[in-house]
Amino acid sequence: MTQSPVPPLPPPKERRRLREAASLTQAQVAARVGVSRETVRDWENGRTTPRGRRREAYAHVLVSLAEQTAQMTAEITAEITAKKSPEETEPQEATGGRDMTVGQGARERAETAVRTAVPAAVPVEDPAPPPEARPERPLSPAQAFDALYAFCAPALVRQTYLLTGRRELARESVERAFELAWQRWPEVACDPDPAGWVRATAYDFALSPWHRFRPRYRHPEPPPSDASDRALLNVLLELTPPQRRALLLYDGVGLDLPETAAETEATTPATANRLLNARAAVAARLPDLSDPTELHHRLVELASTERLRAAKPAVVRDGSERRARFWTRAAIAFTVALIGTTALTVRTAPTQYEPPVPPGETVLGVPPRVAPGPLSQKEQKLRAKLRAKMQHGPERLAPQPQ
Known part of the structure; x- marks a missing residue:
């Protein structure tokens, strides 16, 4: 077992994945490390590297996030495995008499996830697996969907x-998004960012x-009880939908400017203008939120x-x-109705x-109409x-013999 003086860090994409899997923002990770949110954003984009x-502090934070993510995945997998029918679980005799409990399998998956996510960040022993150990089965589509x-879902509803x-529209929107994701699960599962897709x-x-x-959304819902929360929510709802979305993605979720532009299907300059205009509108109504960090904390609260x-x-x-069965x-x-109507039309239509x-x-x-009979005096x-009128014209030519 060896320990390097400077623990290596995972790739930038893996750093962001670990943070999003733990449902943390860049500001929260920055508070743990003791740096600004812009610094964490540069670390996740690969622009700069911590030294x-x-x-070391950033590596330990990533290790803790990897352990937390692996533990949550293990708990979900254990809960799903416990709900399986007795026919789906293999008998204990098939493993050679070895007692393989759910907790032990969860711990092994957690250790594997930690070693894979942050390699050599902390010293981890790799004991040789016993020869009778059977490989873990991959997650089924339903289990992977439940984990996602x-x-x-909880953060996305908020x-x-x-x-x-x-509130009701927020829950309905998230449910409809995940319903569509389940209908297109092969596409969503292969997407580089399934959370961003949903x-x-x-x-x-x-x-x-x-x-x-x-009709259910024609009347407004009761506002929050706190006066400051009501003021902030009213300011957000007064913004245009593109500005509100850009502000939430950048200052609320913590995405970078190019990522926000890509998700909103706009150019980076247009997204920057929307973000600046939204911040200016919020600062004009609420001067205490002119600082982006304070605005982020208020959005989270x-x-x-x-x-x-x-x-x-x-x-x-x-x-x-x-829903898929209904529309099918x-x-x-x-x-069938269209085919029947077409056949009836072809059968009854004239051929010419x-x-x-x-x-x-x-x-x-x-x-x-006058019937045939004697001529009248006028006709006579x-x-x-x-008959008495002389006919003018050339004489009639008749052939003469030679």
């Missing part, structure tokens, strides 16, 4: 509440302008005052499957063009005149 005592939901100011979907649903036409609880992951998965059956019924028969009309002023005079 000296800051490096347990890590992201963030969505700051966007909309409505967060962007929840924000889009929460800020949809169609909610104003729903405002989101934490409301007791917003998300639904169970199993309920969300069942709702997603019911509706699409099948519509397709038949012009329509116009309706009969009464014609006036036409003399009746006309015949005599024509």
